[in-house]
Amino acid sequence: VVIGEGEKDEAPMLFNGERVGDGTGAEVDIAVDPIDGTTLTANGMTNAIAVLAAAERGSMFDPSAVFYMDKLVT
Template identity: 60%
Template sequence: MRRELAIEFSRVTEAAALAGYKWLGRGDKNTADGAAVNAMRIMLNQINIDGTIVIGEGEIDEAPMLYIGEKVGTGHGDAVDIAVDPIEGTRMTGDGQANALAYWRSAIKAVS
């Protein structure tokens, strides 16, 4: 993966983590998750990629965004498959516990 994409994707993860952190220990895991999902999607849509969510949030938590098949990015640049979970450990976040995390995985699609 190109270095600039790696940096952009780290910003995506950081934005999700910081958005969820604002809800740490407030007892509202769904709001924490929603904030992280929204932040991740906003950041993904600023990157010059033709991205497709292949493992996402929507089907697990019935969220309206970051679902399988959703297109993200500007639509220009590398075609990329993306797996995301803006907060793994929503209950822990809501309860103010440690070890919740934000993650993404991606792979540039092979050109045939």
């Protein structure tokens, strides 16, 4: 997990740097963000929104301990 939610939102999993999977598939970088409805999902309900991105291992920008960034428009 290159960009996760664990530390930022005190979630129980998906920390930056966490390894997921059983090690048999392709190695990829993952970014995940539960946009809205984490409580809905935790309770097995519908209408939650999340985004997930996967990229070749080592190709995703790693913001490390930065939680939020400002957009720069040129």
